[in-house]
Amino acid sequence: MKDDRKDQHTCRVGEELTAKYRKKLPGVVDKILDNCGKDSCISHVDYDPIPSTENLEEIIDKLREVVFPGYFSKERLDPVNLSFVLGRTVTVLFEMLSQQISNSIRHDCMRYDQECSDCGDRGFEAALALLDALPEIRDVLETDVQAAFDGDPAAQSHDEIIFSYPGLYAIFVYRIAHKLYEMGIPLMPRTMTEYAHGLTGIDIHPGAAIGGRFVIDHGTGVVIGETTEIGENVRIYQGVTLGALSLPKNAGEALRNKKRHPTIEDDVIIYSGATILGGETVIGKGSVVGGNVWLTESIPPGTRVIMEPPTLSYR
C-alpha cells in the first residue's frame, strides 16, 4: 500500500473532467429518444398501465401464504388468528389479482386492436374464480407433497419439501397459472411460470395439463411444453424435456394452438435427461423411461425402456 500509484488522488477526477463528459449527455439522450420514437415492437409508450412484474412476485408470495398456511407468513399462525390473517391476505389478494388481471386483459385489448374486452369486469371475475379454486388447488398440491415424500430417500420430512424443494415450488406456481390460463387471461400466466422458471430452472408452460401426485426431483433443465398432457402419479427428474418435434420454417404461425407435445399416462417415471417429443407420442400407463432416453414414438403401457449406454473407450 506504500506504492504511490495507489494514492487515491491519482485516481480521482476533478469537476472539469466530469463536466466535459456530462455536457455530452443531452445529445446521447436525443439519440435514444429518436430511436425509441420509431415504430418498433420493443417500445411500449402511450398505452394503459401494463402488468407489473413486481406486483406479480408479491401476488405469488401471498398466494403461497394462503396455500401453505403457516409456512411462509411473517407472523405465527395459530387457531386464534388464522381466520383474521387468512381473511386479510385473501382480501388483499383480491385487489391485487383483479387489478393485475384487468391490466393484462386491457393491455392485449389495446395493443392488438381487439374489441372491448370488459377488462374491469373480467378482472374481478377471474380473481374471484382463482381464489374460489384455491381449496381444490390445495388438495392437489397436498397429493404432490405426499408423492414427493414417498419417492425420495433424501427427504427428511414433508416440511423440508414445502420449505425447500424447487420442484414443488414450480408445480405450485404452475397450478395457479394454469387456472388463469384456462380462463383465457393473457400474459400473466406465462409471466408467472417464467418467474418460477427463473427461480428453479424448471420451465412448465401454463397451458400443460398435469394430474395430481406430480413430482419433479432436482428439476434444473426440465421443460414441459404448452400442449403436454400428464396423468396422475408421474415423477420426472432433472433435464427431462417434454417437447415438440423440430419445426418447419415460420412454425410460429403455422402451429400456434396445435397439439405439439407428448401425452404421459398415469404412474410413469421419467429419469434424468430423457427427451420425449411430439404431439402424437404417448407414454403408456406405468411405463418407466430411463435416463437420457430419446423418444419420438409412443410406447405401450407397462413398457420399461432404457438407453443402451453408448460405447465407451477406455484409454
Next chain:
Amino acid sequence: MKDDRKDQHTCRVGEELTAKYRKKLPGVVDKILDNCGKDSCISHVDYDPIPSTENLEEIIDKLREVVFPGYFSKERLDPVNLSFVLGRTVTVLFEMLSQQISNSIRHDCMRYDQECSDCGDRGFEAALALLDALPEIRDVLETDVQAAFDGDPAAQSHDEIIFSYPGLYAIFVYRIAHKLYEMGIPLMPRTMTEYAHGLTGIDIHPGAAIGGRFVIDHGTGVVIGETTEIGENVRIYQGVTLGALSLPKNAGEALRNKKRHPTIEDDVIIYSGATILGGETVIGKGSVVGGNVWLTESIPPGTRVIMEPPTLSYR
C-alpha cells in the same frame, strides 16, 4: 390513440361492480378456511416459530461477508476497521444463527413428537461451532478459488471468480450447510443449499462429503446427491449428475440413510453432461470422464473414458 375503444373510461369499473364481487369474498374465505382446517400435511398452524427463509438469505449474505472479507460488504474494509466490522458482523450472525438453528430444531421436535431436544442450548452451541469453523472453511474455499483459476482460461483474475462464478457460490453455501448437516441440524442445511440451487442451478445436497480444490464450471444442471463422496482436486462441468440408480417403489422409506451415490477419488475431471450413478460406483484417482458419458460401474484409477459419439446422419 384516437380510437374510441381506447378511451380509458370504457375500461374503468364503477363502485357498483366492485361491490358486486367484493361481497362474495367472505364466502370464498370461509371455503379456504374450511380447507385449511382439515388435517393436512401442507398446513402449519399452531406450531412455534418456523425457520424463516428470509432470515436465511441474510445469514448467507453475512457469512459471505465474513468468509470473503471486503468483497461483498457495503463499506470498504481496511486494516483499521477490519476488526470492528468483522466483530460486529460475527456478533449479529451469532444471534441470527442461534435463533434460526433453534427454530429448526424446535420445529422438528414439536412437529414430529420427539423428545425435548434442548433446542435453545443446541442453537447457541451449533451457531458458535459454525462460526468457530469459519477459519478452516475459509482455508478450504481458498483452495477452491485457486483451483478454479488454475483450470479456466476464461478467468481473468481470482477476484472475477469470487465476484461472479456461480460454481464458487454453490460450493461456499454447501461448505457452510455441510457443517450444519454434520451437527444434525434439521431443515436449515437443505434450505440453504436449495437457495443456492435456485441462484445457480447447482444442486449439492448438504450431506455430500467434498474435499478441497473442488471446481464446478458453468454448473447449471449439476446434481450431487446426499451420500456422494468427492476427494481432493476434482473438477466437474455443467449438467453432471452424481446420482442414485433407479429406485424401487416407495424407495423413500427403504433407502433413507443408505449410501446411494457414487464416490469420486482425487484428481478426477468429469466433463459436461456426464451421469454417474450408484452407491457402489467408484471413479478411481486421476480418471477423466468425458462429456455425456453414462456410468453405473466403477472405473480403476487413471482411466480415461469417453463416449463413442452417437452415429450421426447427415442429410
Next chain:
Amino acid sequence: MKDDRKDQHTCRVGEELTAKYRKKLPGVVDKILDNCGKDSCISHVDYDPIPSTENLEEIIDKLREVVFPGYFSKERLDPVNLSFVLGRTVTVLFEMLSQQISNSIRHDCMRYDQECSDCGDRGFEAALALLDALPEIRDVLETDVQAAFDGDPAAQSHDEIIFSYPGLYAIFVYRIAHKLYEMGIPLMPRTMTEYAHGLTGIDIHPGAAIGGRFVIDHGTGVVIGETTEIGENVRIYQGVTLGALSLPKNAGEALRNKKRHPTIEDDVIIYSGATILGGETVIGKGSVVGGNVWLTESIPPGTRVIMEPPTLSYR
C-alpha cells in the same frame, strides 16, 4: 398441543445460558481475524472501493427501462413524459455506470500492480460510449424479439416475449456486457452476464460475438464460451453447449485469450442438449444440428445432422 413438551417455556433459554455462549464470541472473532490476516486470495482488505453487485443489478434494471421503454418502468410512459423519464434515467445511469466502471478498472489496476489506468477518465468515457451505443443495441434486440416470435408457436405476442422470456433477458444483458467487454472493462461484463445466468440458467460469456435475430428458447443449461462466434438468425434450445475441447493440465494460463470455442454461421438451428466443441469447429450456414448431437468437427453449409437415437431396450 396439550403435550407438556410443547409448552414453549421448556424451549426457551435464560440469560445465563445466553451469556455462557456469548462470552466465547471474542475468541471466535480473533480466530477469524487471524485467518483473514493471512496473505490470501480470498481477502480484499485495504483496497479502494470495489464494484458492488447491488449497484450492478440496479444498473441492469435501469438499462432495461431505457432499452424497452414502457415495459418495466414503475410509471406509465406516454409521449408527454417520455423525454423527461428517459432523460432522467439516462442521467442517473451515466453516474452509476461511470462510477462502477471506474471502480472496476481501479480495482484491477491496484490489485494486480498495473500502471495507472486513468480509471476516472475511462469510467466517464466508457459510460458515455455505452449509452451512446444503446440505439444500435436496441435495433439488434428488436430483431431478436421478432425472430423469437417468428419461430415459437407458444408465443402469444411480442410483449409476452419481452415480459417473460428468459432467453431474451439473457441476450439483452449479454449485448450490454459485450459492449463493455469490447472496451476492455474488467470484472463488470462477466459479473453482469453471471447475474443473468443466475436468473435464467443461460451462461453467455461477454466475450462471445453474436449476430442479430438470435434466439434462445427455454434456455436452461445453455453455455456459450468466451471465443464463440455466432452469425445472423441463429436459434438454439435448452442445454446447448458451445464449448472448448477438453483441456490440458493448467490450461488456465496456456489457453487464455486463444480461440477455443466454435463458430456458428448464419441461419443455423441447434436443438436441445447438443454439444459443439472446439475453436476450429465451424457449423456451416443454414445447417440444422439435432437434439443431443455431439460435434467436435466442422460441418459444411446446409448440413442436417441428427443423432441416430441410442438403441433402446424394452422390457
